[in-house]
Amino acid sequence: xxxxxxxxxxxxxxxxxxDHVLWRPGDLEPYARDATPLHRAVPDAVxxxxxxxxxxxxxxxxxxxxxxxxxxxAGSNLAAATLAEHGGIVLSLTRMNRIKEVSGxxxxxxxxxxxxxxxxxxxxxxxxxxxxPDPGSRTVSTVGGNVATCAGGLRGLKYGVTRxxxxxxxxxxxxxxxxxxxGRLWKDVAGYDITRLxxxxxxxxxxxxxxxxxxxxxxPTSRTGIAYFDSLADxxxxxxxxxGSGILPATLEFLDQRCIEAVEQYxxxxxxxxxxxxxxxxDDGAEDAVRDxxxxxxxxxxxxxxxxxxxxxxxxxxxxxxxxxxxxxPALSRLAPxxxxxxxxxxxxxxxxxxxxxxxxxxxxxxxxxxxxxxxxGNLHPTIVFDPGDEAARAGAERAFDEIFHAxxxxxxxxxxxxxxxxxxxxWLEHRLGADQMALLRRxxxxxxxxxxxxxxxxxx
Amino acid sequence: MTINVFDPQSLDKCISCGFCLPxxxxxxxxxxxxxxxxxxxxxxxxxxDGRLAEDDPTLRExxxxxxxxxxxxxxxxxxxxxxxxxxxxxxHQWQGRRVPLKALVLRIGxxxxxxxxxxxxxxxxxxxxxxxxxxxxxxxxxxxERVLFPNVSRSARKLVDGVDVPAGQGCxxxxxxxxxxxxxxxxxxxxxxxxxxxxxxTTSGGCAAHLVAHLGRDRVSELSEFVSDSWIRFRRLDVRxxxxxxxxxxxxxxxxxxxxxxxxxxxxxxxLPSAGACCGAAGTYSILxxxxxxxxxxxxxxxxxxxxxxxxxxxxxxxxxxxxxxxRARRSAVRVIHLAELLAMAAHPES
Numbered sequence: 001x002x003x004x005x006x007x008x009x010x011x012x013x014x015x016x017x018x019d020h021v022l023w024r025p026g027d028l029e030p031y032a033r034d035a036t037p038l039h040r041a042v043p044d045a046v047x048x049x050x051x052x053x054x055x056x057x058x059x060x061x062x063x064x065x066x067x068x069x070x071x072x073x074a075g076s077n078l079a080a081a082t083l084a085e086h087g088g089i090v091l092s093l094t095r096m097n098r099i100k101e102v103s104g105x106x107x108x109x110x111x112x113x114x115x116x117x118x119x120x121x122x123x124x125x126x127x128x129x130x131x132x133p134d135p136g137s138r139t140v141s142t143v144g145g146n147v148a149t150c151a152g153g154l155r156g157l158k159y160g161v162t163r164x165x166x167x168x169x170x171x172x173x174x175x176x177x178x179x180x181x182x183g184r185l186w187k188d189v190a191g192y193d194i195t196r197l198x199x200x201x202x203x204x205x206x207x208x209x210x211x212x213x214x215x216x217x218x219x220p221t222s223r224t225g226i227a228y229f230d231s232l233a234d235x236x237x238x239x240x241x242x243x244g245s246g247i248l249p250a251t252l253e254f255l256d257q258r259c260i261e262a263v264e265q266y267x268x269x270x271x272x273x274x275x276x277x278x279x280x281x282x283d284d285g286a287e288d289a290v291r292d293x294x295x296x297x298x299x300x301x302x303x304x305x306x307x308x309x310x311x312x313x314x315x316x317x318x319x320x321x322x323x324x325x326x327x328x329x330p331a332l333s334r335l336a337p338x339x340x341x342x343x344x345x346x347x348x349x350x351x352x353x354x355x356x357x358x359x360x361x362x363x364x365x366x367x368x369x370x371x372x373x374x375x376x377x378g379n380l381h382p383t384i385v386f387d388p389g390d391e392a393a394r395a396g397a398e399r400a401f402d403e404i405f406h407a408x409x410x411x412x413x414x415x416x417x418x419x420x421x422x423x424x425x426x427x428w429l430e431h432r433l434g435a436d437q438m439a440l441l442r443r444x445x446x447x448x449x450x451x452x453x454x455x456x457x458x459x460x461x
Numbered sequence: 462m463t464i465n466v467f468d469p470q471s472l473d474k475c476i477s478c479g480f481c482l483p484x485x486x487x488x489x490x491x492x493x494x495x496x497x498x499x500x501x502x503x504x505x506x507x508x509x510d511g512r513l514a515e516d517d518p519t520l521r522e523x524x525x526x527x528x529x530x531x532x533x534x535x536x537x538x539x540x541x542x543x544x545x546x547x548x549x550x551x552x553h554q555w556q557g558r559r560v561p562l563k564a565l566v567l568r569i570g571x572x573x574x575x576x577x578x579x580x581x582x583x584x585x586x587x588x589x590x591x592x593x594x595x596x597x598x599x600x601x602x603x604x605x606e607r608v609l610f611p612n613v614s615r616s617a618r619k620l621v622d623g624v625d626v627p628a629g630q631g632c633x634x635x636x637x638x639x640x641x642x643x644x645x646x647x648x649x650x651x652x653x654x655x656x657x658x659x660x661x662x663t664t665s666g667g668c669a670a671h672l673v674a675h676l677g678r679d680r681v682s683e684l685s686e687f688v689s690d691s692w693i694r695f696r697r698l699d700v701r702x703x704x705x706x707x708x709x710x711x712x713x714x715x716x717x718x719x720x721x722x723x724x725x726x727x728x729x730x731x732x733l734p735s736a737g738a739c740c741g742a743a744g745t746y747s748i749l750x751x752x753x754x755x756x757x758x759x760x761x762x763x764x765x766x767x768x769x770x771x772x773x774x775x776x777x778x779x780x781x782x783x784x785x786x787x788x789r790a791r792r793s794a795v796r797v798i799h800l801a802e803l804l805a806m807a808a809h810p811e812s
Contacts (some may be wrong), residue, residue, distance in 0.1 A: 001588065022495075024517075024518065025512075025513060025517065025519075026513050026517040026518060026520055026523075027495060027501055027509075027519050029502075029504055029507045029512070029513060030494040030495045030497070030499075030500030030503045030504060031494055032503070033477050033499075033503050034477070034479075035476075035477050035478045036477075038475070044556070048492070048493070074479055074482055075479055075494060075499075076478065076479040090492075092492075092494070094493070095492050111769025114492065116483060117760065120484070132747050137478070137479070137480070139480065139483050140478075140479045140482050140483055141482055141535075244736035330476070330538035330539065330540070333476050333538055333539040334539065334540060335474065337473040337474055337475075337539070338476075338477050338537075384692050387473075388473050422621065447704060
């Protein structure tokens with residue numbers, strides 16, 4: 001990569017204002033990282049536009065000069081999707097952070113891409129509405145980033161993920177044209193579904209500058225319970241029984257034995273440390289319906305051999321129980337500083353088998369690995385921790401994850417359920433998609449981005 | 462080339478997750494990764510690893526732009542001791558001629574015990590009672606507080622039964638530690654600990670957190686913690702009040718409930734949405750960077766005025782000075798009062 005010419009920086013300044021163009025080494029350093037461990041790439045410049053017009057002008061300039069552009073929201077992604085691995089400019093969209101509209105009549109909201117997921121959810125809640133996607137990073141992550149990675153969350157089974165709520169987008173093509181895809185309609189089949197194509201495209205096809213999301217009425221009540229099992233296989237039986245009985249719970253999360261141990265060590269919540277697995281289950285909706293599903297889920301857990309069940313009596317204790325799941329990341333990250341959090345996903349009935357395989361792989365490579373995740377949708381978070389200087393552990397972790405990805409694929413699963421491919425998992429993408437689909441991805445990419453400037457090195461480039 | 466500016470174990474703890482971004486007041490102002498806690502830790506790492514020159518302008522600017530409010534600590538999943546790292550950063554960044562002149566003047570001025578004692582006497586802060594009594598709780602007068610707000614220590618003295626006010630107390634050193642001289646900060650804290658052996662009661666959240674770091678948790682109580690454990694009976698005042706937390710009391714020591722519980726006992730208490738967020742005083746920040754301090758404060762002033770308050774209650778002298786100045790500039794009718802002063806009104810109707 002040739003460093004950017006002074007005249008190029010001048011043109012960027014003319015577009016976005018001198019204060020919003022960064023180029024000195026110290027100014028670029030913070031943008032060399034996102035939330036992905038062990039990945040770092042220093043861009044040649046950072047530009048933070050405030051309007052769609054500025055974004056279009058920047059992209060046009062970049063296409064004209066062949067300069068790579070990497071869009072970035074809050075930089076909370078875990079797959080190095082927002083790192084400028086080919087240099088060029090990081091396009092920071094955090095200044096575009098206005099909530100333009102929340103409509104209770106139409107059940108939708110219109111926001112700029114830099115609005116945080118939590119801010120959108122809070123604005124919806126003030127209008128008595130629910131924005132269901134709730135990725136673990138929702139307090140940090142931006143809606144634009146959520147759309148670009150099709151972020152998931154804890155409510156996936158019942159409510160789906162980000163793509164299920166994106167009604168329309170305004171997006172700028174790398175060549176500078178501003179598109180409006182979809183809109184305010186739940187039904188609209190005019191043309192290819194470009195909205196869905198851009199959702200999860202990791203900033204490789206266009207830059208999202210406005211998002212219209214669908215909202216739901218806020219459920220009046222929610223409750224949570226915890227069930228302990230001797231083994232993950234027993235917990236898996238309970239999950240199958242719950243869903244087989246016609247219940248679609250809002251919450252169905254599991255922790256393996258190592259997670260329970262780490263969480264208990266960190267937060268002393270009074271969890272059963274002897275248990276082999278913990279299942280957190282819950283539902284939301286009308287009071288009577290929730291009481292009924294909670295009773296039936298508890299019965300299914302007991303029938304599957306649960307060794308103990310705790311039911312929250314009110315919202316406060318619900319929060320206490322949910323803390324067991326929320327504490328996973330802090331607890332595991334305190335075991336050792338490098339915390340590699342992955343997100344392979346397998347069909348729901350194969351969770352126990354996959355976790356057993358992960359344990360076996362981790363043992364063979366001598367790495368510390370704990371697994372928690374979304375039992376409802378088969379999305380697992382095997383987490384390997386090690387010390388920064390420990391090269392042997394680092395190599396072991398890399399080998400272990402390679403085997404874990406292949407094992408997930410063998411069980412008809414995928415290499416990533418909600419974090420995205422980014423630069424970190426790009427080597428495994430073709431194993432998941434096959435050569436023909438990879439070729440199609442490249443043709444799609446070329447159709448959107450003839451100069452190949454948008455987030456090069458990711459997905460279809 | 463690695464240089465040892467930071468304790469490597471503390472620096473290693475950051476997992477770069479970014480959970481600190483929404484908690485950071487300077488990130489809220491800029492939406493710029495450079496002025497977020499994670500961005501600053503990335504800068505610290507670049508300094509430690511020799512990737513950035515020691516005189517890099519971004520290092521200089523960001524080490525100074527940070528308020529040091531430590532709001533990033535309670536939200537950090539990995540337990541990064543950001544406040545400690547910031548002290549180490551400023552120790553290095555503000556060495557020799559790189560120290561801002563105002564910081565240097567403060568660092569030297571606050572070390573002078575005789576000047577503080579004279580200031581306290583002239584301003585009629587709570588009078589000292591000679592050498593420290595062995596079993597009594599000791600009231601700390603502070604350096605800025607006894608001169609700027611002498612009524613605070615007088616009020617506190619009425620609230621804490623049998624408290625003594627040892628003579629010869631100096632500054633606790635918090636302001637030195639926050640301004641690039643943590644060695645003096647530590648020395649002053651230990652000297653104050655020697656002058657007041659046993660239990661120390663302070664009316665300043667910032668001093669409390671600094672003293673705890675050097676003397677231990679069991680020797681130091683902030684006033685609300687101490688009064689919460691006592692048997693004082695209060696009458697209710699017919700006033701509507703809100704609290705401005707002290708950042709280091711809340712984020713450093715985790716004390717947020719005690720002052721609220723007391724306020725609910727004595728007044729009509731309302732929680733401001735930004736009660737736990739920095740007011741921009743940030744120790745000496747409002748002196749060193751008055752414009753940025755005002756930008757941090759502005760949205761809070763809107764909130765305070767909209768809440769229909771009689772009093773805004775503070776638990777730290779820096780916040781008191783900052784909020785008085787901010788509200789006065791707006792000709793607001795809301796008065797700023799220290800918790801000790803409000804409690805003294807409720808405990809002693811005649812005052």
